[in-house]
Amino acid sequence: MPEKIYVYDTTLRDGSQGEGISLSVEDKLKIAARLDRLGVDYIEGGWPWANPKDMEFFLRAREINWRQAKLAAFGRTRKPGGKAEEDANLLAIKRAGVKVATIFGKAWDLHVTAALETTLEENLAMIADSIAFLVEAGLEVIFDAEHFFDGFKANPDYALATLKAAAAAGASWVVLCDTNGGCLPGDVAAAVARVRQELQVPLGIHTHNDGDLAVANTLAAVTAGCRQVQGTINGFGERCGNANLCSVLPNLELKMGYQCLPAGQLTFLTEVSRYVSEIANVVPAGNQPFVGYSAFAHKGGIHVSAVLKASHTYEHIRPQLVGNERRILMSDQAGASNLRCKVEEMGLELSPEKERAVMNGIKEMERQGYQFEGADASLELFLRKTTGEYRQPFEVEYVKTLVEKRPGQEAIAEAIVKLKVGDQVVHTAAEGNGPVNAMDNALRKALEEVFPAIGRMRLTDYKVRVLDEKDATSAKVRVLIESRDGSSSWNTVGVSTNIIEASWEALLDSMEYALLKQSRELNKKAAAT
Structure with missing residues (x-):
């Protein structure tokens, strides 16, 4: 049986720190449920002390029966000179009602003295006290050794001492973090190998992608002995992002022979990737390995x-x-x-x-x-x-667009359409917030009565690209339109030196394809009966 690698997803916490990503509590609950169905082992829900929204997530998550995943609450070690049992951050983790706590602490001596402004000895006490307090409360504790690899380069003995303090205090996992994302795979592998000689506690890896090596560093760490991988769906995260689990998991399972997800669940990876992008309102990267639209x-x-x-x-x-x-x-x-x-x-x-x-x-x-x-x-x-395998569902006799702009008022766009559907002539007009929207509304108005399928489709994206920039305003443009009907999406194109004509061409194709698609589906149903 393949050796197990534990999957720790931090999309809801570290991933949401990415620029342009904002998740509501409802968003986080939806994503967490989908990750649970995928079969990840840990879902880091957020930092309950630092963010009231994250505490709400944990309180609502109590009402859900999780199939596979353990929810983890994130936090820091106690403050310098403080007491763990009085630390608001640690107490918030207890109130979150989770079974797993993930605590980060400083493993780089520079951060201890310059950022925390405390002594190296006090930092070790902070790590030990915080973990012991949560372990005594009955929680599984994961220690994230922040900036471990940079700290290991600068002062290996002290970086190792922080790990030993965590292990002695009862941490179930010690996770080595490339927080700045600048390490190379060889350096990561060498450091992990050294840690394995010093510690008996299971090791994890947490990498960032500032050198475009987060996935490579994660795989190198697993080869060297780490058995937990931390990352995010689609590599979301601060700056250049985190290790992309959509690349880490298939590499580990399909190429390195480990078991990460329950049997058969890897086939849902593309669906999960696109689902998370949709909830986060982020356009999926087409060239993303494994799950991207252009990957194959x-x-x-x-x-x-x-x-x-x-x-x-x-x-x-x-x-x-x-x-x-x-x-x-x-x-x-x-x-x-x-x-x-x-x-x-x-x-x-x-x-x-x-x-x-x-x-x-x-x-x-x-x-x-x-x-x-x-x-x-x-x-x-x-x-x-x-x-010759196509019968035109309607014929357009003409389309006219008007745009009126008066001082101090918003522009008004109107489109007039005349077309034939069989022997019937339809002549109609509609307004819109621009000429393309007006044409869309007028065409729908003309067709919906005869073709109800048009009412179920909507335009979801509209792109214009100038093809010959040197020709300035007389340049040819290409318009791409994406349409969706609830079950699938399709793309159409139009080209002209007139942006309205190019848009009309792509718009007509989108409507015609919707009708072709409906006809094909009806034929399949008829054949099945």
């Missing part, structure tokens, strides 16, 4: 040809192992293999002549500024139209 995306024709024959030629793992999926991109760098893969996905057939015509058409459109690799819905519509 293939664009070059030679790559696609090879990966379709043997996936491991350009994929270091099967994407399904972490709940991700392969994506074949179409672009001016694509080859026949890319096209055939896309055509097969759509259930279409292309003769060699049509295949060449489609490839030439795609490359010509990309030369004009279209980008299909980020607009799969527009690509599918283009392929279906080119192959």
Whole structure:
């Protein structure tokens, strides 16, 4: 049976210190529940003394039946010259009602004398007193040795003394922290190996990513003997972030042979990554290893040809192992293999002549500024139209937009749309907070009565990119629109020297794809019955 590595998630505390990340109590409870289902061993909920919101989280968390995870409350050692039993920070941890306390203390002599302004001996007493107090209260105590690796370089004997003080006081885990995030894997491994010679207590590792080595340092520490890994989902955290558990866990399980999560749970990693990003209101990094949208995306024709024959030629793992999926991109760098893969996905057939015509058409459109690799819905519509496998659901006769701006008043945008649905002519108008929003509202107004599916979709993202900046205001622009209907999302593209025309083109594709998607789903249901 694989050796167990314990997973300690600090997304809710250390991760929320990242710039632009703010989690409400409700957000934290949702994320904690999802982490518990994933199967992590510890969830650090926050610092109950420093943040009233975190204390509320712990009080509400008492009402939840946690399946797997232990909740940990975070805090510091007692103040210099104080008493542990009178320290407000330690008493707050007791009131939080958790079974695990994580206490950080100084392991770098510079911090003891310069930041805490106390003696090295008093710092050791602070560590020992604080841990002993919480152990006596019946808590499992994890000691985070802050700045351990920097302290070990500066004064190894003292850094080791802080760990020994924690272990002697009853700490269940001693965690070595690269708080500044500047260490190298070789230095981390050497320090961990030395600590193992000195201590019997189980070791953990906590790294930051300031040198872009947090994951590498974590893996090096495990190889050297650490059996608890601390980190955050998506690497959220202060400055450059923490060790990214979405990379640490699959590397440990799939490549190093350890067990981190319950069997089968790693396949939910991508889902958890995107769920946490959604709750934190952060756009997921497409190029994030393992779980990113582009992690298994293939664009070059030679790559696609090879990966379709043997996936491991350009994929270091099967994407399904972490709940991700392969994506074949179409672009001016694509080859026949890319096209055939896309055509097969759509259930279409292309003769060699049509295949060449489609490839030439795609490359010509990309030369004009279209980008299909980020607009799969527009690509599918283009392929279906080119192959004759598409019936236009409606025809647009014209669209007109008006923007009125009066001094001292906000601008008013209005769109007028005239279109045909079968034999019916629909002529309508709508206002919006801008011309694109007005066109969206007018088009919906015209179509919803005939096509109710339009009412279930909404635009969730709108991006404009100037393609030829040297042409200034006459430059060509590319508009990308993301739409969602509750079950999935899709992307469409439009290109023009007129931003309104480019937006209209992408908007039309988004509506047409929604109807195509509904038709396909209805056909599947009919076939199933």
